[in-house]
Amino acid sequence: MKKPPFYKSVQFTINGLIWILRNERNFQFHIVGLLINLFLIVFLGLSNLEAALILLCSFFVLVTEALNTCAEKICDYIQPNFDTKIGVIKDLAGGAVLLSVIAAVCVGILVYWPYLKLYFY
Numbered sequence: 001m002k003k004p005p006f007y008k009s010v011q012f013t014i015n016g017l018i019w020i021l022r023n024e025r026n027f028q029f030h031i032v033g034l035l036i037n038l039f040l041i042v043f044l045g046l047s048n049l050e051a052a053l054i055l056l057c058s059f060f061v062l063v064t065e066a067l068n069t070c071a072e073k074i075c076d077y078i079q080p081n082f083d084t085k086i087g088v089i090k091d092l093a094g095g096a097v098l099l100s101v102i103a104a105v106c107v108g109i110l111v112y113w114p115y116l117k118l119y120f121y
């Protein structure tokens, strides 16, 4: 198959992002999380390093969610019926998302805690 031009490849990846944004509820939740973090970065005046950590974690969660959706779609395509092996694959992909969320929450607590202390004490 002939390789599409670069701009077309970019268009395909954007189509993928638009699809997941429209169709996957969990991805939409994580986008809301990213928007809240963007607001807090500006509102609290986080340092460049703190903002970079928060953004990295927010996008890390979005990436794992996109890969999880990808794994689910492949599984549903190759095996639409109940299959314990498919169940394990889906659970593993879901586990990866959970791990990324745990990492993001830990980083969020470490970064935001000093600012919260200033506001509430």
Ligand SMILES: Nc1ncnc2c1ncn2[C@@H]1O[C@H](COP(=O)(O)OP(=O)(O)OP(=O)(O)O)[C@@H](O)[C@H]1O
Pocket: 026, 068, 072, 079, 080, 081, 082, 083, 084, 085, 086, 087, 088, 090, 091, 094
């Ligand atoms: N074909 C299948 N065979 C066996 N177990 C399955 C199958 N499909 C789903 N499961 C089980 O149900 C769980 C949820 O799978 P499903 O495809 O519904 O994902 P989901 O609810 O959309 O997940 P997410 O919230 O991560 O998008 C899986 O983790 C797996 O344990």
